[in-house]
Amino acid sequence: MQQFVNSVELDEDDEELATAEDLKQWLVSRDLLPRGARVTTADLRRALEVREGLRSVLAMHNGAVAAPEAAASLEAALEGCTLRARFAADGTPGLVPVRDDARAGLARLTAIVAAAATDGTWSRLKACADDGCRWAFYDHSKNRSGRWCSMKSCGNQHKARAFRERQRAPSAAQGRKARS
Numbered sequence: 638m639q640q641f642v643n644s645v646e647l648d649e650d651d652e653e654l655a656t657a658e659d660l661k662q663w664l665v666s667r668d669l670l671p672r673g674a675r676v677t678t679a680d681l682r683r684a685l686e687v688r689e690g691l692r693s694v695l696a697m698h699n700g701a702v703a704a705p706e707a708a709a710s711l712e713a714a715l716e717g718c719t720l721r722a723r724f725a726a727d728g729t730p731g732l733v734p735v736r737d738d739a740r741a742g743l744a745r746l747t748a749i750v751a752a753a754a755t756d757g758t759w760s761r762l763k764a765c766a767d768d769g770c771r772w773a774f775y776d777h778s779k780n781r782s783g784r785w786c787s788m789k790s791c792g793n794q795h796k797a798r799a800f801r802e803r804q805r806a807p808s809a810a811q812g813r814k815a816r817s
């Protein structure tokens with residue numbers, strides 16, 4: 638799931654899913670789609686809408702205000718990516734796609750999301766709070782307070798900016814005091 642959302646580096650403009658064939662390879666290599674499936678440009682467009690819709694949801698996990706439009710367009714993009722229940726011979730239940738075209742790949746991703754929501758890991762998957770980054774990361778912190786994909790890059794950048802702003806504020810105040 639994390640890999641899907643991170644199939645583009647927004648800050649580097651590096652898109653892994655540039656063509657329908659890229660999407661096909663991506664899904665096939667992760668056993669989300671059979672090798673013989675046909676993937677069209679419309680499927681690619683749909684997949685990118687799903688990816689960005691999921692990114693909006695992951696931003697909400699990181700404190701972004703709830704965006705009903707984002708949830709609605711994610712749902713619309715998943716139209717036809719239908720799942721049904723299947724029981725193995727030993728009774729083990731699972732959710733499997735109804736269709737076997739490219740939408741099956743997105744349906745399988747949705748099943749992964751549903752499973753993650755059930756086991757409690759979904760809300761720990763977040764989009765980085767840095768506006769230019771928005772990389773998906775798993776928040777391992779005990780109190781679920783993680784905000785940045787990495788303290789090294791985004792977290793420190795933010796800290797440095799906050800520090801500069803704090804530095805600037807008192808000196809401005811001192812300036813006023815000196816004049817009065």
Ligand SMILES: [Zn+2]
Nearest residue numbers: 765770786791
């Ligand atoms: Zn980041």
